[in-house]
Amino acid sequence: MSAIPVLAGVIIVTFLLLRLVPGNPAREVLGIHASPRAVDALTRQLGLDQPIWRQFWRYLDGLFHANLGDSIYYHSPVVSLIATRIGLTAALVALASAFSVIITVPLAALAATHQNRPSDHAVRAVSLFGLGMPTFWLGIVLGIIFGLHLHWFPVGGQGSGFWGTLHALILPALCAALAIAPVLIRSLRVGMLDVLGADYIATARAKGLRRWRVTLVHVVRNALIPSVTLLAVNIAYLIGGTVVIEQVFDLNGLGTLMLNSIGNRDFPVIQGVTLVYALAVIVVILISDLVTARLDPRVRLR
Amino acid sequence: MSAEAVIGVDDAGESIVARSSFWSRARRSPTFLVGGSLTSLILLILFLAPVLARHNPDTLNLTSLLSGPTSQHWLGTDDLGRDEWARVLYGGRTDIEVGVVTVLFPLIFGVAIGTFIGYVGGVVDTIVMRVVDVVLAFPFYVLIIALVAFIGAGVHGIFLAFGLTDWVVYARLTRSSTIVARHQDWVAAAVNGGVPRWRVLLRHIIPNTISQSLVYVMSDIVLVILAVVTLGYLGLGLQPPSPDWGAMIGEGQAYIFTNQWQVLIPGIALLLTGTGFSLLGDGLADVLRPQ
Numbered sequence: 059m060s061a062i063p064v065l066a067g068v069i070i071v072t073f074l075l076l077r078l079v080p081g082n083p084a085r086e087v088l089g090i091h092a093s094p095r096a097v098d099a100l101t102r103q104l105g106l107d108q109p110i111w112r113q114f115w116r117y118l119d120g121l122f123h124a125n126l127g128d129s130i131y132y133h134s135p136v137v138s139l140i141a142t143r144i145g146l147t148a149a150l151v152a153l154a155s156a157f158s159v160i161i162t163v164p165l166a167a168l169a170a171t172h173q174n175r176p177s178d179h180a181v182r183a184v185s186l187f188g189l190g191m192p193t194f195w196l197g198i199v200l201g202i203i204f205g206l207h208l209h210w211f212p213v214g215g216q217g218s219g220f221w222g223t224l225h226a227l228i229l230p231a232l233c234a235a236l237a238i239a240p241v242l243i244r245s246l247r248v249g250m251l252d253v254l255g256a257d258y259i260a261t262a263r264a265k266g267l268r269r270w271r272v273t274l275v276h277v278v279r280n281a282l283i284p285s286v287t288l289l290a291v292n293i294a295y296l297i298g299g300t301v302v303i304e305q306v307f308d309l310n311g312l313g314t315l316m317l318n319s320i321g322n323r324d325f326p327v328i329q330g331v332t333l334v335y336a337l338a339v340i341v342v343i344l345i346s347d348l349v350t351a352r353l354d355p356r357v358r359l360r
Numbered sequence: 361m362s363a364e365a366v367i368g369v370d371d372a373g374e375s376i377v378a379r380s381s382f383w384s385r386a387r388r389s390p391t392f393l394v395g396g397s398l399t400s401l402i403l404l405i406l407f408l409a410p411v412l413a414r415h416n417p418d419t420l421n422l423t424s425l426l427s428g429p430t431s432q433h434w435l436g437t438d439d440l441g442r443d444e445w446a447r448v449l450y451g452g453r454t455d456i457e458v459g460v461v462t463v464l465f466p467l468i469f470g471v472a473i474g475t476f477i478g479y480v481g482g483v484v485d486t487i488v489m490r491v492v493d494v495v496l497a498f499p500f501y502v503l504i505i506a507l508v509a510f511i512g513a514g515v516h517g518i519f520l521a522f523g524l525t526d527w528v529v530y531a532r533l534t535r536s537s538t539i540v541a542r543h544q545d546w547v548a549a550a551v552n553g554g555v556p557r558w559r560v561l562l563r564h565i566i567p568n569t570i571s572q573s574l575v576y577v578m579s580d581i582v583l584v585i586l587a588v589v590t591l592g593y594l595g596l597g598l599q600p601p602s603p604d605w606g607a608m609i610g611e612g613q614a615y616i617f618t619n620q621w622q623v624l625i626p627g628i629a630l631l632l633t634g635t636g637f638s639l640l641g642d643g644l645a646d647v648l649r650p651q
Contacts, residue, residue, distance in 0.1 A: 060493075067494030078510040078520075186642065189579070190634015192586050192606075194593050195627035198613055202620055213616075298499025302590055306613075316502075317594060320509040328509050335502040343497075 061344055068340070072333045073117050076325055082106070087130055087323045100130070104326075126330035131322040136330035139315060144334070146216060146223070147311035150234065150300050151338075153227050155293050157235035158242060163285070165239075166246035170254060181243060188240035193299050197233040197306035204229060214308035230300075230307040237299050238292045249284040253277055283354045290346030294339040301335075385647045392643025398636035406452045415443035417450040417603050428621060436621045438611060444621065448629050451603035456633065458515060458598065459585035462522045463577055469523075470530025471573050475566060477531070478538025485535070492528040504587055505596065513596040518588055526580070530573050537569040571648045578641025582634045589630060605630050 079086050084100035105113050126136035169181040205213035217226035262272045301313030312331055319327035386392050420442060428436045436444045477485040507521035550560050591597030592606025605626035612622030
């Protein structure tokens with residue numbers, strides 16, 4: 059993925075989102091009972107009275123000055139609304155990514171090294187079952203089990219202080235990690251099987267290297283390369299999943315800001331948050347490209 | 361009886377077997393059989409909803425709110441006293457219907473676009489693939505939620521949101537297999553033999569590229585049903601009064617301290633449906649994979 063054209067495309071798409079609103083967005087925001095004067099004022103505030111290329115220029119100009127416009131509902135800059143909430147969402151994504159690695163890599167390795175044996179079938183069956191599991195429902199069920207019955211974690215809310223927040227984020231992060239686990243395990247397993255079947259592994263074994271050395275030096279290193287890319291793609295999906303998970307666990311992050319703004323018809327905020335999410339994905343993919351290049355001499359030399 | 365009929369011997373002395381038919385291969389795939397049976401059973405139950413449900417899903421019964429399973433209400437009632445069993449059945453009907461109908465346009469449009477750009481190549485190909493990259497740069501749920509937010513909640517919003525985004529996966533799949541197929545000898549033979557281009561595409565390329573998309577459709581239906589239910593949970597999906605598993609779970613979440621049935625039952629129904637379609641998709645992949 060080449061980042062620059064994608065970035066440009068993402069900016070154009072988020073700009074065009076407002077065009078999808080049937081009729082005049084200002085009328086949509088204010089409701090049918092608003093006076094024509096109020097509608098005109100908001101139309102001007104949103105810049106909708108100008109030709110579309112000028113609106114786009116205004117939007118671009120704002121982006122270069124880290125300005126995503128003003129919230130209609132909160133009457134404050136969208137950027138500051140995002141800034142106060144992005145930390146919690148970032149922490150949730152980071153914790154969930156860590157969980158997903160801890161959960162999926164050993165299971166995929168177990169399945170790949172025991173291909174077509176009971177442990178492989180068990181891992182595949184469980185991950186297939188997980189494909190049909192809705193994230194938000196899994197969250198509620200986890201809340202019922204570990205919050206309501208066992209009292210290990212809070213059912214909702216974000217706690218206070220560093221440890222309080224961390225404690226409150228464990229269930230949501232686990233939920234986000236489990237949501238991508240099925241797909242991730244299935245693809246990691248296939249990637250590892252490819253490596254295990256490769257000629258250089260047979261060579262390493264044939265020349266009498268010890269089993270653990272073959273696994274650590276040859277299998278892990280080579281399996282890591284496609285795994286990093288797979289992880290990045292799935293973390294991109296995971297980031298989207300946190301929108302719903304924040305709602306389930308009542309966390310005041312970016313996702314909740316987005317959903318509340320949908321309820322408030324606060325279009326500039328929805329646009330801004332959507333853009334930030336897409337930027338986060340682009341950054342994650344870029345990092346994975348760089349890591350892959352570090353790990354794989356073939357990519358580095360190209 | 362062997363499913364493979366030996367129809368001759370080639371130069372190397374190996375038996376030439378006729379490609380076994382779809383059904384004979386399907387019968388040997390346990391995944392396909394289990395997935396197919398589970399999916400058919402679920403579809404049959406939902407189809408028979410008017411017979412199986414003894415209550416109307418929208419009838420309020422204010423004398424029995426949030427009850428557990430009783431002889432009257434097999435799966436209990438919700439916060440308005442509506443029969444849970446009837447609501448699960450009718451909710452499943454709408455969710456699966458919407459899910460299946462929603463993937464049709466992305467499937468057809470994506471395959472058409474993918475075939476076209478894979479066959480033509482050049483600038484058109486580059487431009488379309490850039491658009492695909494951009495769509496994939498958004499986290500799936502963020503893009504769907506944002507689109508529905510701007511277009512408006514409900515079936516209309518769901519159709520449009522998926523119509524605008526979901527085709528890219530089919531386009532990508534079809535494009536890469538079309539590029540492979542285009543360079544095959546039999547395509548060159550057909551072209552050189554004077555077969556018109558549209559006929560080459562329809563008769564020689566698409567039949568060889570479509571199976572991947574048909575396999576993916578099964579996983580996609582699961583994805584879309586999950587998304588429709590999730591949107592319903594967020595209040596952005598199918599609008600009341602049409603029963604929907606997501607909205608049911610959302611309404612039930614407010615009462616988890618007193619009654620957990622209302623959350624658990626639609627979720628389990630969804631889980632079974634998702635597993636059925638996923639197994640069927642995996643099985644279909646086994647059956648259609650070239651031997």
